[in-house]
Amino acid sequence: MRSRVAVIGAGTMGHGIAYAAALAGCDVRITDARADSLPAALAKIDGLLEGGVKRGKLTGAERAAVRARVATEPELRPALGDADVIIEAVVEDLAVKQRLFIDVERTAPPDALLASNTSSLSIAAIAATLAQPARLVGMHFFNPVHVMKLVEVVTHGAASLPAAERAVAFARQLGKEPIVVRDSPGFASSRLGVVLGLEAMRMLEQDVASAEDIDKAMELGYNHPMGPLKLTDLVGLDVRLAIAEYLYKTLGKSQYEPPRILRDKVKQGELGKKTGKGFYTWSD
Ligand SMILES: NC(=O)c1ccc[n+]([C@@H]2O[C@H](COP(=O)([O-])OP(=O)(O)OC[C@H]3O[C@@H](n4cnc5c(N)ncnc54)[C@H](O)[C@@H]3O)[C@@H](O)[C@H]2O)c1
Structure with a gap:
């Protein structure tokens, strides 16, 4: 059946x-x-x-x-x-x-x-x-x-x-x-992946490189199929923020503290691909 x-x-x-x-x-x-x-x-x-x-x-x-x-x-x-x-x-x-x-x-x-x-x-x-x-x-x-x-x-x-x-x-x-x-906060995947995504945002805040180039560093330098900022746009910035807040609260480690840029974008409704704008601008 x-x-x-x-x-x-x-x-x-x-x-x-x-x-x-x-x-x-x-x-x-x-x-x-x-x-x-x-x-x-x-x-x-x-x-x-x-x-x-x-x-x-x-x-x-x-x-x-x-x-x-x-x-x-x-x-x-x-x-x-x-x-x-x-x-x-x-x-x-x-x-x-x-x-x-x-x-x-x-x-x-x-x-x-x-x-x-x-x-x-x-x-x-x-x-x-x-x-x-x-x-x-x-x-x-x-x-x-x-x-x-x-x-x-x-x-x-x-x-x-x-x-x-x-x-x-x-x-x-x-x-x-x-x-x-x-069962442990962030399981195996989010606990590791979120660190990379949040650090990429901090690098963007500090003007280390453009979003495109930070992503390219991981795509071409580390063979990731997609850079962490593009991935955050696909996941949804609101979803990422909720996960980061939870991991920060439960694991208490500074690497999970949500960066200002993430909070600001979520406040402005820039939630990534689903709203057409996040770290990138998206059209269908
Ligand atoms: N977005 C990702 O990349 C991703 C990846 C893996 C897991 N998740 C997890 O999957 C879950 C959903 O994430 P999403 O990105 O699909 O969110 P989303 O915001 O795209 O969709 C959530 C949906 O749930 C509905 N909803 C809210 N409360 C409800 C309720 N009480 N009863 C029935 N429907 C309700 C909303 O109306 C909305 O349509 C979250 O727990 C998220 O952490 C998300």
């Missing part, structure tokens, strides 16, 4: 996870607290499918079949309905995620795997409010989801082994490469 996947949060990550799951043959329902994000997510999925056809990766018939497996649902309860796997990709805010998972646990089928796509927050803290914390693990996908191979499966003290094993198997089903990481 096809896996049934519910994705909560239809933003940058939610639509990407939904697309990857539908592409892998799962039936997917996407839900969001803001109903107007649902058509936007579907439009982005249509764009990804279109790109797949143009690059010769998908036939027209496959595109139609994948699209037919994706549905949107503004209400949480019917969205979770008969899901086997439920992935949360809402705003990076512990209290919001805790509240949401209380509702999810009440509503979801009792044997559904619960997963959070948080980039940095403690999975144990999110799970702490659940009657059965063992059901929840982290499944940290990367942006853009259809391109990036890695999924961090995050386990915590109260997580069950079967939940982690299911998450690993599900990540593989989606064609991803899972790694298993113990």
Whole structure:
């Protein structure tokens, strides 16, 4: 039987996870607290499918079949309905995620795997409010989801082994490469990656080089596929700021202190690619 996947949060990550799951043959329902994000997510999925056809990766018939497996649902309860796997990709805010998972646990089928796509927050803290914390693990996908191979499966003290094993198997089903990481701030990826991104911003503040040249230093000098400032634009400056604030608070190390330029840009609504401007100017 096809896996049934519910994705909560239809933003940058939610639509990407939904697309990857539908592409892998799962039936997917996407839900969001803001109903107007649902058509936007579907439009982005249509764009990804279109790109797949143009690059010769998908036939027209496959595109139609994948699209037919994706549905949107503004209400949480019917969205979770008969899901086997439920992935949360809402705003990076512990209290919001805790509240949401209380509702999810009440509503979801009792044997559904619960997963959070948080980039940095403690999975144990999110799970702490659940009657059965063992059901929840982290499944940290990367942006853009259809391109990036890695999924961090995050386990915590109260997580069950079967939940982690299911998450690993599900990540593989989606064609991803899972790694298993113990719950600790920023896991393996954000804890390292954020340091690089924040330092690049400090270098920009200090006029060491232009954004383009700082990025080129990492791309050409260290063989990173994308420089840290461009990557921050793709991730979203607001998302990066929330992660940096959390890591600064939990790890207490100065390298995680958000630079002024990041705070200012977020205040001005320059959130990166999704708003058309961040460290770069973007057009569609
Ligand atoms: N952006 C990235 O590169 C990236 C990478 C990996 C993980 N993440 C993580 O994924 C999560 C989502 O990030 P994003 O970049 O997709 O954010 P986003 O702002 O693009 O989308 C978040 C969506 O969640 C919705 N939402 C907020 N509260 C909700 C609620 N209570 N119930 C249902 N929907 C709600 C919002 O309306 C919005 O559509 C965050 O935890 C983030 O840290 C982000």
